Amino acid sequence: MEFEMYLKNSGIEFLKDHPLKDLTTFKIGGKARYIIFPKSTEELVKVLTLAKDKAINHVVVGNCSNILVSDKGFDGTIIATVKIDFFKIDGNVIEAECGAMLSQVARKACEAGLKGFEFAVGIPGTVGGAVYMNAGAYDGEIKDVFEWAEVLDENLNPVELGRADMRFSYRHSRLKEEKMVLLRAAFCLKFADKEDISPLQKANEFSKRRREKQPLSYPSAGSVFKRPPNNYAGKLIEDAGLKGYRIGDACISEKHAGFIINLGDAKAEDVRKLIYLAQKTVYEKFGILLEPEIQFIGEFETPLFVPENVQNRR
Ligand SMILES: Cc1cc2nc3c(=O)[nH]c(=O)nc-3n(C[C@H](O)[C@H](O)[C@H](O)COP(=O)(O)OP(=O)(O)OC[C@H]3O[C@@H](n4cnc5c(N)ncnc54)[C@H](O)[C@@H]3O)c2cc1C
Structure with a gap:
């Protein structure tokens, strides 16, 4: 109260x-x-x-x-944070508050003739979420353009972190490890040369590819699983025969098996059951354990899949 x-x-x-x-x-x-x-x-x-x-x-x-x-x-x-959304472009440097939409920041950068952020135009998250996740697509990642961030540590002390401090790796950053909160970040890009494809054209091509390959007309959280080394989660799930598999209104997308889509009134438990099924089936068929990329909030009845040999080691 x-x-x-x-x-x-x-x-x-x-x-x-x-x-x-x-x-x-x-x-x-x-x-x-x-x-x-x-x-x-x-x-x-x-x-x-x-x-x-x-x-x-x-x-x-x-x-x-x-x-x-x-x-x-x-x-x-x-x-x-979605209402904390100011950003500015100054030369080749972009400074953005945590809630600025990455897609808008990236599009403005492309419009300003800057290259390096084309990959981010179709990613529907905020700057804070993108840095936390080290979001990426089409061979680009936040870590490639990241310059510095103002964050709060777990005790709410303000800290400034440069690229070398961030411990970026695939869909991972130090913010995840230490429960830090990002307030604002800066990104450094390069001006496109005359001989380059225009950044806007490149971004539009990526967006077109997304529309062709991803089930964007249904609610989802994007790719559910991280990409396993030298493989693709979607391909493994498809090869395991699970494309189109449905539990309640949650469904492994026919268009891209790495996505779980909500056909109308899907429950979180339906999604968790599909996650478990995909993990277990892929593990049993190919010996590869798919690790969720999506983050979970709250308590779930359906666990994530843990292979028996891993359970026994606990
Ligand atoms: C259709 C679709 C396509 C997608 N395509 C891609 C893609 O190509 N590549 C990709 O990487 N992702 C993709 N995603 C996933 C998602 O868009 C990204 O992970 C995005 O970066 C998440 O940002 P967000 O603001 O939505 O974060 P949220 O989902 O709100 O949060 C994600 C995590 O970040 C933490 N977080 C958020 N803001 C802060 C902050 N200010 N400080 C500290 N922690 C914070 C949250 O606690 C949570 O753990 C896609 C999702 C959809 C729905």
């Missing part, structure tokens, strides 16, 4: 007992006690400080485009 009073008195936008499915690109997820939308990094810091002081269970999210939320929801506070 005290927390709610503080939010009201500070004029900070929030929703109470609201379904998270309204936020997630999967259109799945039960209620959170509070969903808060800070409008500035200062408001974000205030909310985080209060949540820490009052020991309130909380998670910072961006556009929820890589998240499966439990049907039971989240017994705590979701802090969504």
Whole structure:
């Protein structure tokens, strides 16, 4: 109650007992006690400080485009950064706040004749989510263009991190390891040369490829699994005979077996059952354990698959 009073008195936008499915690109997820939308990094810091002081269970999210939320929801506070969205381009450097949409930032960079961010035009997340995940596509990754970030460490101390501090690897960054919150980041690009294909044209070609290969007309969270070394999750799932497999309204996409799509009223547990099935079947057929790329919020009844030999070692 005290927390709610503080939010009201500070004029900070929030929703109470609201379904998270309204936020997630999967259109799945039960209620959170509070969903808060800070409008500035200062408001974000205030909310985080209060949540820490009052020991309130909380998670910072961006556009929820890589998240499966439990049907039971989240017994705590979701802090969504999507309204902290200022960014500017100065020469070949872009500075963006955590909630700026990566696709918009990348498109503006391409329009300004800058190359290096074409890969990001079709990724539907925020700058914060993209740096946290080291998002990437078409041979490009955030780590290739990242310059610095202003973050808060677990104790909410402000820290500035350069590229070498970030421990980027495939869909991984230091933010994940140390529960850091990204406030803003800078990216450094290059001006396209006359002989280069124009960055905008390249970005449009990537977007066209996405529309051809990905089931973009259905709600999803993109690729569910990380790419295993020298292989593709979608191909393994397809070769395991699971393309089009459906549980409730959750379905392994016919168009791209690496995606699970929501055909209408899919439950998070249906998605978890498909994840388990895909992991188990692929493991039994090919000996490869698929690791989820998507992040989970809340509690699930269906576990992730753990091979027996790994279980025995525990
Ligand atoms: C149709 C579709 C296509 C996609 N294609 C791609 C693709 O090509 N490549 C790719 O990499 N991904 C892809 N994705 C997944 C997703 O868009 C990316 O992972 C994106 O970077 C997530 O950003 P977000 O703002 O939505 O993060 P969220 O989903 O909101 O959060 C993801 C994680 O980041 C954390 N987080 C978010 N903001 C912050 C912050 N400010 N500070 C600290 N932690 C934070 C959250 O706690 C969570 O753990 C796709 C998704 C969809 C739906």
